[in-house]
Amino acid sequence: MLAIGVTAARGVPWVLAMPLAGVAAALLVGIAIGWLFGRAQRILAAQKRREIAKSKQQLRAIFDGITDGLIIVDRDFTVMAVNKAEAAFLGSTPQELVGKPCYEIYCRGDRACESCPAHETFATGKPVLVSKIEHRSGYHRTGVDVYTFPVKDEDGRTVQAIQYIKDVTDRLKLQSQLREVEQMTGIGHMAANVAHEIRNPLIAVGGFARQLHEGLDADDPRREFTSIILEEVTRLEQILREQLTLERHLQPVLAPVEVNRILKDVWKLLSHGMLSSRVRLIGDLADGLPVTMGDTNQLKQAFLNVISNAIQSMPDGGRIEISTEQSGQMIVVTVRDNGPGISKEIMDKLFVPFFTTRKAGSGLGMPVTLRIVENHGGNISVDSAPGEGTPVRISIPIVRSAPEVEHRVLYGDSPEVPNDETAGRR
Numbered sequence: 155m156l157a158i159g160v161t162a163a164r165g166v167p168w169v170l171a172m173p174l175a176g177v178a179a180a181l182l183v184g185i186a187i188g189w190l191f192g193r194a195q196r197i198l199a200a201q202k203r204r205e206i207a208k209s210k211q212q213l214r215a216i217f218d219g220i221t222d223g224l225i226i227v228d229r230d231f232t233v234m235a236v237n238k239a240e241a242a243f244l245g246s247t248p249q250e251l252v253g254k255p256c257y258e259i260y261c262r263g264d265r266a267c268e269s270c271p272a273h274e275t276f277a278t279g280k281p282v283l284v285s286k287i288e289h290r291s292g293y294h295r296t297g298v299d300v301y302t303f304p305v306k307d308e309d310g311r312t313v314q315a316i317q318y319i320k321d322v323t324d325r326l327k328l329q330s331q332l333r334e335v336e337q338m339t340g341i342g343h344m345a346a347n348v349a350h351e352i353r354n355p356l357i358a359v360g361g362f363a364r365q366l367h368e369g370l371d372a373d374d375p376r377r378e379f380t381s382i383i384l385e386e387v388t389r390l391e392q393i394l395r396e397q398l399t400l401e402r403h404l405q406p407v408l409a410p411v412e413v414n415r416i417l418k419d420v421w422k423l424l425s426h427g428m429l430s431s432r433v434r435l436i437g438d439l440a441d442g443l444p445v446t447m448g449d450t451n452q453l454k455q456a457f458l459n460v461i462s463n464a465i466q467s468m469p470d471g472g473r474i475e476i477s478t479e480q481s482g483q484m485i486v487v488t489v490r491d492n493g494p495g496i497s498k499e500i501m502d503k504l505f506v507p508f509f510t511t512r513k514a515g516s517g518l519g520m521p522v523t524l525r526i527v528e529n530h531g532g533n534i535s536v537d538s539a540p541g542e543g544t545p546v547r548i549s550i551p552i553v554r555s556a557p558e559v560e561h562r563v564l565y566g567d568s569p570e571v572p573n574d575e576t577a578g579r580r
């Protein structure tokens with residue numbers, strides 16, 4: 155080919171040689187384009203690789219930046235990824251843990267830990283929450299909530315599970331403190347009621363016993379009995395005085411409070427445990443509510459009691475609206491659920507200590523709430539009928555000083571409430 159070409163180039167006029175030059179040029183251009191195209195592709199591929207590496211790095215940074223534990227396992231419970239926080243808890247590094255079966259790490263066994271919520275996520279394809287994971291051996295973590303979320307392939311099969319391990323020690327501590335306050339307040343309240351009831355007859359018993367004692371001759375043997383009665387009455391009076399002092403200790407410690415802030419804290423406290431209960435919390439908190447005087451912990455307890463009741467009334471799920479508004483000189487907090495509502499018979503006993511319709515109930519939630527609200531100079535009303543859900547309205551006066559609260563507790567005030575809301579009003 156080349157010999158013919160050369161011959162032709164030498165032997166033929168230049169006009170005939172032109173097409174050959176054109177072919178060569180086209181070839182050259184083609185090669186150049188091909189080379190350029192290849193190079194462009196290589197540059198693009200390198201750029202893509204850099205972008206992928208960058209995204210991976212960013213994802214890794216997010217994964218490791220989360221201070222709660224994160225771990226991804228496949229259907230064989232092999233660790234696909236684990237973040238730094240979880241690896242640090244396990245005294246290891248992510249590199250050391252990836253590729254190992256997670257049950258070897260967590261429950262030191264040879265098959266998936268029984269209490270692992272990922273079983274259910276793999277079986278149902280749904281998120282699952284368990285509180286307090288306990289393993290027979292290995293890591294016992296009672297202060298954690300473990301959530302598992304499914305990772306699905308394009309056919310919708312759950313191929314991996316993401317486990318989110320949240321340390322809830324502080325929340326558990328706060329909950330148990332609040333329960334203690336609830337019990338103390340409830341028991342203190344009841345003891346104070348009993349003390350009040352006993353004190354008056356006891357004054358009569360003591361008074362008459364003293365008269366009898368003084369009316370008896372000095373050598374009358376019955377004086378021994380009357381003096382025992384007097385001694386015992388004095389002892390009982392002392393016990394009652396102590397009870398009433400305990401009751402005074404439960405008075406609120408007043409400081410400026412933001413009601414919305416308190417509700418947000420309660421919300422945070424509750425929302426963690428609600429994933430499984432299918433209850434939706436909806437907030438409608440008014441802007442610019444004034445600061446008032448109150449006891450943060452006690453108010454938190456009061457709102458928690460009412461919202462917990464709403465949650466417990468809807469075991470199959472439902473919605474709870476929490477709203478705040480200013481109404482005259484009151485801040486009104488309304489907790490409204492769309493649960494089964496309250497019948498007239500239950501409504502009549504709602505604030506009676508130890509009245510409960512729940513198996514695990516204490517019957518202290520509502521009386522304690524009432525007590526707290528009244529100690530703030532406020533009031534509470536519940537309007538409910540079977541099948542209509544339950545709105546609970548708590549009104550707290552807007553006050554600037556502790557003496558003003560005391561004045562309201564003693565002498566009351568007429569809060570602005572519509573006339574038709576009288577059921578369950580305290």
Ligand SMILES: Nc1ncnc2c1ncn2[C@@H]1O[C@H](COP(=O)(O)OP(=O)(O)O)[C@@H](O)[C@H]1O
Pocket residue numbers: 459463464467491493494495496500504509510511512514515516517518519520521544
């Ligand atoms: N939102 C509500 N919906 C339905 N019933 C309620 C609601 N709130 C309170 N109750 C009823 O009032 C009872 C007393 O409540 P509470 O004093 O908080 O005690 P406990 O919650 O321990 O039962 C409950 O057992 C329940 O029957």
Ligand SMILES: [Mg+2]
Pocket residue numbers: 459462463518519520
């Ligand atoms: Mg309750």
